[in-house]
Amino acid sequence: MSAREQHGTQAVGILGGMGPAAGADFVRLFVQACTERMGLLGIPVHDQAYPEHWLAQVPIPDRTAALRDSRPGAHQPAEPMLQVTGRLVALGVRVLAIACNTAHAWHGLLQQRFPQLLVLHGVQEVVAELAARKVRGVGLLATQGTYDAGLYQRALECCGIDCFVPAAHEREQLMQGIYDGVKAGNHALARERFEAVALALRQRCAVSTLIMGCTEIPLALSEHPRLEGLALLNPSAVLAAALARHAYCNACGPGAANAAPALPRTAVRPPSVPPVSASKPTP
DSSP states (O other), X not given: OOHHHHHTOOOEEEEEOSSHHHHHHHHHHHHHHHHHHHHHHXXXXXXXXXXXXXXXXXXXXXXXXXXXXXXXXTTOSHHHHHHHHHHHHHTTXXXXXXXXXXXXXXXHHXXXXXXXXXXXXXXXXXXXXXXXXXXXXXXXXXXXXXXXXXXXXXXXXXXXXXEEOOOHHHHHHHHHIIIIIITTTOHHHHHHHHHHHHHHHHHHHOOSEXXXXXXXXXXXXXXXXXXXXXXXXXXXXXXXXXXXXXXXXXXXXXXXXXXXXXXOGGGOOOOSOOOOOSSOOOO
16 A cells, blocks of 8 residues: 555645745645644654655746736746646646745636646635634735735635735835845845835734735745734645645544545635636736
8 A cells, every 4th residue: 555545645736936935935834734734633743644745846937027918928927837737737746736826817727727636726725714713804915916916805805804905115115025035035125125014004004914925925024023913824824734635635544533624626716816818817
């Protein structure tokens, strides 16, 4: 009997490279979530009990730039995302997580092209987590592309959760923190920019929960006395936990009956976001 059969796991994949540091951090979060999942299921933790998981770190064109320039061309991320997803499917991957918030603008395209694969919707997982916590209002730190696509705003509105977004100049600060900060290796600059916007949102909107809606943001922003009273929600951690639940969906350890199950495919419903095609993304 193989380790996969013994522990009731299935192969899962992570679509990374957006950027590479965020993809690598997602694997860390996934392994941590698997360890916690094994504890809930009563499965002894050892190397062979972890599920088969594949990280694809490939150069993907910038998502925000693509959403702002809908012309077909090499600057569009859809084709490389489809290609690498196909490779993961060929490796036996059954469930896929996208380690980039903005890239969820292409979620519908990936799911449509690969109906045999369950592509988790990270935004919807975050909204479900907030609803379970009975959060009524949040601040959103994200890329300009995520704001433009309305990924979180629409999903939160559907669940009756108010979404407060930064002013235009504050969004520029966030983009500087992401691109000139984390992606360029200047974490001090990134933290300064992210904290400034977080504190501005708290003061202006009286929010106590912030969604760190770009995978680069949690790499530089964390709990700190200056942010006292603000709960920082990391979508990557939420999505990694969802991926772990699906990886162990067939587990039969002594704690399996009491562990929260993975949602069935029909229960995973993406928010109402205009679909993005391979040739012409919706701006």
